[in-house]
Amino acid sequence: MVQGLKNRDEAALQALMEQYGDYLLRTAFLLLKDLQAAEEAVQDTFITAFRKIEQLREEEQLKSWLTRIAINRCRMRQRTWGWRNLLPFARMEEIPTDEHHPDTELQVMLEWRNERLSDAVHRLDYIYREVITLYYYNELSIREIATHTATNENTVKARLTRGRLQLRKLLVKEEVLKL
Structure with missing residues (x-):
């Protein structure tokens, strides 16, 4: 090719x-x-x-x-x-997956959880969203992420840690607001 x-x-x-x-x-x-x-x-x-x-x-x-x-x-x-500064962000489109679950209730719960997580990831600052996406969704190693983003491995580790903390805060805050 x-x-x-x-x-x-x-x-x-x-x-x-x-x-x-x-x-x-x-x-x-x-x-x-x-x-x-x-x-x-x-x-x-x-x-x-x-x-x-x-x-x-x-x-x-x-x-x-x-x-x-x-x-x-x-x-x-x-x-x-x-245009993103003129118009509000549209609702996130569903990301295609190859997963299929025969249990409808389980499927609904998985979609709800994934939607909440995706929304939370989208609320992160770009530098954290970038490493979270590459690490968890693309399954790249810290070394590979450092190479792709032209940053130090320790920087990638720090951004992953901070991104996870921010995600946790966002998800916990969302749960508290629902109660």
Whole structure:
């Protein structure tokens, strides 16, 4: 696939999009809180990857390289002023999952819990939302997160700790308000 991209083969680009599209969209959505912005960030990621495929040094690092590009695109979108400052955030769209539970009540409870958790993650500051997303949703190691975000491993650990504490406070506060 990488060789096809280097030869500017559009079929290789299509295969790349099919293989990594959902993964990158889920990551971008969790980071940006907006499906349209996430889709644009992923589209920018694929365009950048296609244009700069020559910069990829090791083919087995393709997923990692794409993740780093997507994170940078999300950061750029966070920095820019745009429609998100004019319109209130839309309700979070459901993130597609492959899970299927035959028990309807269990399914409803899982969706409710995941919705609460996703809402709480979206209320975190971007730096905490970024590491929480990469660690828990993308299952990257602390070392990989440090590499992708160009930060120190200790910084990643500190952000994870602070992000978890903020999440706990948000969820506990929500429970207290319901009582």
